[in-house]
Amino acid sequence: MIRINKNYSKLQASYLFSNIAKRVAQFQEGNPDRELIKLGIGDVTRALPSSVIAAFHEGVDDMARESTFKGYGPEQGYPFLREAIAEGDFRSRGCNIAAGDVFVSDGAKCDTGNFQELFADDAVIAVPDPVYPVYVDTNVMAGRTGYSENGRYEGIVYLESTEENNYVPLPYDGLRADLIYLCFPNNPTGATATRAQLESWVDWALANKALILFDAAYVSFIRDESLPHSIFEIEGASRCCVEFRSFSKNAGFTGTRCGYVVITDECTVYDGEGNPCPLKPLWNRRHTTKFNGTSYPVQKAAAAVYTEEGKKQVRELTDYYLENAKIIREGVQSLGYHCVGGDNSPYIWVKSGMDSWEAFDMLLSKAGVVITPGSGFGKCGDGYFRISAFNDRDKVIKAMEKIKLALS
Amino acid sequence: MIRINKNYSKLQASYLFSNIAKRVAQFQEGNPDRELIKLGIGDVTRALPSSVIAAFHEGVDDMARESTFKGYGPEQGYPFLREAIAEGDFRSRGCNIAAGDVFVSDGAKCDTGNFQELFADDAVIAVPDPVYPVYVDTNVMAGRTGYSENGRYEGIVYLESTEENNYVPLPYDGLRADLIYLCFPNNPTGATATRAQLESWVDWALANKALILFDAAYVSFIRDESLPHSIFEIEGASRCCVEFRSFSKNAGFTGTRCGYVVITDECTVYDGEGNPCPLKPLWNRRHTTKFNGTSYPVQKAAAAVYTEEGKKQVRELTDYYLENAKIIREGVQSLGYHCVGGDNSPYIWVKSGMDSWEAFDMLLSKAGVVITPGSGFGKCGDGYFRISAFNDRDKVIKAMEKIKLALS
Structure with missing residues (x-):
């Protein structure tokens, strides 16, 4: 049955x-x-911006001729886009990110939803409250929680974002969690985290062998240049953080669908015996087994975001x-x-x-x-x-x- | 940790x-x-066929003007495509499939990989041997198997496709499985299943309260009109079968990415107490929670496949x-x-x-x-x-x- x-x-x-x-x-x-x-x-x-539209049309035209036609591409994305992302969103801001650290996808909802698959059933997750529902629901589906009572699932650690802490929860004494979802600029509150606040999270994660899933889908709205644009601007983050980005809110791709995940070679998680192991090959295996790459013309369109x-x-x-x-x-x-x-x-x-x-x-x-x-x-x-x-x-x-x- | x-x-x-x-x-x-x-x-x-290219360009142009711009679409796909699929691939062949039974996605690899999430950890899966590796690997990742020995995972039922059975395995006395993956025309063997052979599978599934995941990604290559094109041509299939399709191999979408799943309202699975429950709302929940719709211009392109x-x-x-x-x-x-x-x-x-x-x-x-x-x-x-x-x-x-x- x-x-x-x-x-x-x-x-x-x-x-x-x-x-x-x-x-x-x-x-x-x-x-x-x-x-x-x-x-x-x-x-x-x-x-969509006119430069994106022009590149999108070019991508479609490439599909109209045998000489430029694209069948299955690399599941992780085309090198032209991965390189443009690594340079445009990270190295240009002093973050040491390589094209090979970038996994292109059809959007951050899928990525933030799917990423929890890599971890143990009994991993303790911590989410902000209020929270983008996808972080929670996907962990419920995976069995990492009990039932919900009074709007909270048993087994989840809720990081309260309130008027008192200016809507930026920080690690506290006695906090125990393995996988922490953070999102800045935040959805839904719109709050932003300072460098010092993100440093406290990275330090906490390193000290506790935890992993931070950092959702930066709204980073393009930051105008205060003192605020970090990427978690990788924080010392040590490459060892304990994964970053999610999207073209939805900067370039208007909500109906066009493109996003990406960044994982460095240094990022470390642990096997059942507590031995360190690199995270990147695990996501690569998941991504290549369950995903077949983002539509080529969409990748062409996304790459146009990085032109002048x-x-x-x-x-x-x-x-x-x-x-x-x-x-x-x-x-x-x-x-x-x-x-x-x-x-x-x-x-x-x-x-x-x-x-x-x-x-x-x-x-x-x-x-x-x-x-x-x-x-x-x-x-x-x-x-x-x-x-x-x-x-x-x-x-x-x-x-x-x-x-x-x-x-x- | x-x-x-x-x-x-x-x-x-x-x-x-x-x-x-x-x-x-x-x-x-x-x-x-x-x-x-x-x-x-x-x-x-x-x-890509010229009619598909023309529609693809139109879809991109729609994204260039505020008046026709598309943001988030229905996660299940736009009605224009779901209706074209239901009519063009099913009702035109006598299968009673509604637009609401069709869930558009970015490809059959994702769909066949993700679908197992809906079922119990201890569901017994049966796969053909030889098999498209995605069916197996995604169940291994989900913990439904033991380790592999001599090329076979402990806990999986392998349905042998050999010269003796003309590469079409059939249900046999003593077969016990909950979730059966079938693929015809088959990848990798190219074998096809007759109406009688598919009938024996559907009858077996109904008798055993099992579910058949029917991968029909290669159906457009059938030229022998005596062969069924869809599992839904078989009496009773709507109650115990899900069908996966793709635009990859008929219209050349391997790099463009579009596929779909068909589930009728009648399709029944069981809760922990053995009570019947409809399958469709479960996939709908999964699809809306972890997926944000297929790129709109790609859906426009796919719909062109159904024009004259x-x-x-x-x-x-x-x-x-x-x-x-x-x-x-x-x-x-x-x-x-x-x-x-x-x-x-x-x-x-x-x-x-x-x-x-x-x-x-x-x-x-x-x-x-x-x-x-x-x-x-x-x-x-x-x-x-x-x-x-x-x-x-x-x-x-x-x-x-x-x-x-x-x-x-």
Whole structure:
């Protein structure tokens, strides 16, 4: 008899964004004439940069001729893209990353979801709270947790991100975890971590033989140059950290799909007897066994991000969303609400004090604006909501006007 | 301390095709002037059909304008593609498949690799021998096997595909398995299964509450119209079968990446207490949690396969490779070797009688032709090799001349 993976029954009923989509659809059905503005899901709205489009077309044209046609490529990505990433995102900032350390994929959701497969069933994971649900749900599916009670899974260590610690949890005495998920600039809070804060995490990981999975999907929004752009800017990080990146939020690839993982040769994990072993060959084995490479024209498109023109266009694109974020942040603050994010991040995390789904329904019905309820990201998100700056300027301005009317 | 998934240590040293690539690279280094013809890895060489290219460009252009830009799409695929698949590949052949039964992905390697996640750790899996290594390796990683001895993993049921059963294993008295991987037209043997043979598998699965994972990646090469094109042509299959398809081999998407899984609402698996539960919501949960949809322009390209022009061009493309296959099959037979496949399949499975890697090295050094050693696909592959018809006509003709010279 074919029995299911019993851990699936532990999962909370529905993925956050499906839940939002359902409520929005219901509202629209009941109010077909109401115009809605969506500042919920972190999805970009601006077209791909022209340099990316040109390279994408070239990639497609390569597929139209036998002489330039590409069949199976290297599962890890084409050297032209891996090299452009290593130079453009890391060596240019003083991080010693080689092309061979870069594993190209179809996006950071897959990578951050799949990476836990490499580790023991009984590895203790620590996640921020609030948290991107993928980190948690994939570990639930893998059986590393018990059931959920009051919004928290048994067996997971939750690193609370609160007003008290300025939304940046730090290692503390007595913390015990093997695999730590960190994300800065943070999703959902928009908070950023300083060099000193990241140093404390790397030092802790090295001292405790733990591994940090560092999600840097929003790094292109950092404008404060004192903030690290990569975990590999921190001394010792190459031995205890993996970094995840994505082209979704810098170049608008949410529907185009490309991301990557960086693992150095120094990165060390341990076998059942506690002997050190390198992590990179394990991910390489997983990646080559279960993945067949990212679409070639997509890789061509991604590589254009690193050309002079591409860099300029990505900067313009992220500047555009950051200006939206500023409008949102200032609007929220003018209403007297406490918030974080929105300066080096496209997300604004607002303390409403209300129940999260109540705030969601209120903003939906009164303002016609879709936000993301904070409790969808964890217990510490209750009383908060996330506003995303990923939309067109005029819609963002209109949304803030409507929110002001609704809340004041 | 972060400990690794101990099951990775059970894996055989290297993935078959990496191993081949290594030997070929070594040979080329030692013989830089020798021209090699590769009939090893099943990778297409012909350009994408012009209708696919045109749609691909249109998809890219959609990403260049805000008004048509696509961000995150439905993880399961766009309705335009799911509907085209359901109609074009299934309903047109009398199979009752809805668009909602189709889950679009970035390829069948990912899907066949990931699907086992849905099932209990102690599910007993049965695989054909010889077998596409992904079915086995992903279950080894998940801990459903012991160690490998003499090329076979403890705990796996191997369904022997031999000259005696014409390379189509059938259920037998005493067979006990929960999850059965079947692939027809087969990779690597090229054998096809008749309606009666598939009926015996479906009947067995229903009687034993087992699930069949049916890999139909090579279905577009079937020319014998008496052969089923889909497992869903078999009565009862919708209750106990999942089908995997790919655009890699019909439309040349090995480097473009698109595939799909079909699961009907009727398909039933069992919880820990033996209660029936529907399979589809489980895969939907997995797919939406760990995957973020296939690149939109790629989905546009794939949908073009179902246009009148696309169908014609795919037929021409597969006819081209089938003509290659005929040349290879007849060449091999003229040398007095027994073989299977190559009529309704792009693969020819040749009984050489020699050790597989010896045959590989011999054909490499004497003929300058790269084939795939049968033993790389399992114990029953020893004494065999696979020749792939995926190459240009002139190279196939030349390769067969060289093989004839080397072997005669």
